[in-house]
Amino acid sequence: MSALQQRFAGRTLAVATMHGKEEAIGPAMLQQLPLAACIAIPDLDTDRFGAFSGEVLRGTDPRTAALHKAKHGAEHSGHALVIASEGSFVPYPPAPFITCDEEWLVLYDARDGRSWAHRHVALETVAGGASCATLAEVRAFAQRMRFPSHGLVLKPHAHWRAGDAVVKGLADGAALEDAAAKVIERHGAVWVESDLRAMMNPTRMGVIRTTAERFARELANPCPACGELHFTVAEVVPGLPCGLCGMPTEGVRAYKRRCEACGHTVLEPRPDGRMAEAPMHCANCNP
Numbered sequence: 001m002s003a004l005q006q007r008f009a010g011r012t013l014a015v016a017t018m019h020g021k022e023e024a025i026g027p028a029m030l031q032q033l034p035l036a037a038c039i040a041i042p043d044l045d046t047d048r049f050g051a052f053s054g055e056v057l058r059g060t061d062p063r064t065a066a067l068h069k070a071k072h073g074a075e076h077s078g079h080a081l082v083i084a085s086e087g088s089f090v091p092y093p094p095a096p097f098i099t100c101d102e103e104w105l106v107l108y109d110a111r112d113g114r115s116w117a118h119r120h121v122a123l124e125t126v127a128g129g130a131s132c133a134t135l136a137e138v139r140a141f142a143q144r145m146r147f148p149s150h151g152l153v154l155k156p157h158a159h160w161r162a163g164d165a166v167v168k169g170l171a172d173g174a175a176l177e178d179a180a181a182k183v184i185e186r187h188g189a190v191w192v193e194s195d196l197r198a199m200m201n202p203t204r205m206g207v208i209r210t211t212a213e214r215f216a217r218e219l220a221n222p223c224p225a226c227g228e229l230h231f232t233v234a235e236v237v238p239g240l241p242c243g244l245c246g247m248p249t250e251g252v253r254a255y256k257r258r259c260e261a262c263g264h265t266v267l268e269p270r271p272d273g274r275m276a277e278a279p280m281h282c283a284n285c286n287p
């Protein structure tokens with residue numbers, strides 16, 4: 001029996017989410033893994049691990065936060081096989097003026113305590129916030145944030161302070177203006193920001209779906225030496241040669257896959273087949 005069969009055959013995957021993410025995560029997992037079913041864990045409070053709107057700050061890195069959520073889900077539901085997600089909207093490292101969506105998925109198996117993780121960074125985001133002093137400003141900002149297909153959050157201040165009322169999940173024009181008018185009347189302005197919870201932000205839900213599809217494919221990829229699941233990329237190898245002078249650049253040359261069980265590694269070429277870097281990215285040709 002394959003490692004994939006041993007791990008997943010006939011089992012139910014439980015999704016630790018309050019925000020409808022099972023619809024984005026379940027289909028990919030069911031397609032790639034020999035699971036019996038995928039369900040959402042009901043009545044789970046995952047906001048205690050951190051909320052985008054700032055009332056609860058995440059106390060740890062996103063991978064650990066997702067693992068904590070999955071373990072909490074296992075304890076709460078009695079299901080052994082649990083998957084959880086954690087998203088962060090952070091400056092994109094190569095271009096810090098752009099906001100990217102960094103999504104982590106962690107799969108946890110309480111049967112033996114093992115866990116597997118996958119990270120995906122997407123530049124496709126609908127995320128932002130602005131202070132608005134008038135309803136006209138609120139309307140203009142809402143349009144830029146693709147309201148009402150994407151929900152909004154209202155707060156008196158950008159950084160949440162104890163006692164601040166937070167209005168979440170706004171997806172209706174009349175409700176938005178009504179709530180915004182009240183905050184402006186009391187505080188002189190209102191902070192309007194994207195509701196980044198997956199069920200309120202279809203762009204983020206799409207990124208979680210992509211993350212799940214990639215994670216499921218990686219999980220289903222067996223180690224060629226020992227057959228263990230999740231023979232995944234452990235290292236990005238730079239040094240793509242410059243197309244003009246041939247010197248190694250910072251560009252990705254290859255991906256190194258490594259088996260966590262037996263340590264076997266395989267160097268894999270870029271999936272796009274590119275063999276040379278553009279001279280404009282070469283420190284020798286374009287210093």
Ligand SMILES: [Zn+2]
Nearest residue numbers: 223226259262
């Ligand atoms: Zn192996």
Ligand SMILES: [Zn+2]
Nearest residue numbers: 242245282285
């Ligand atoms: Zn060069």
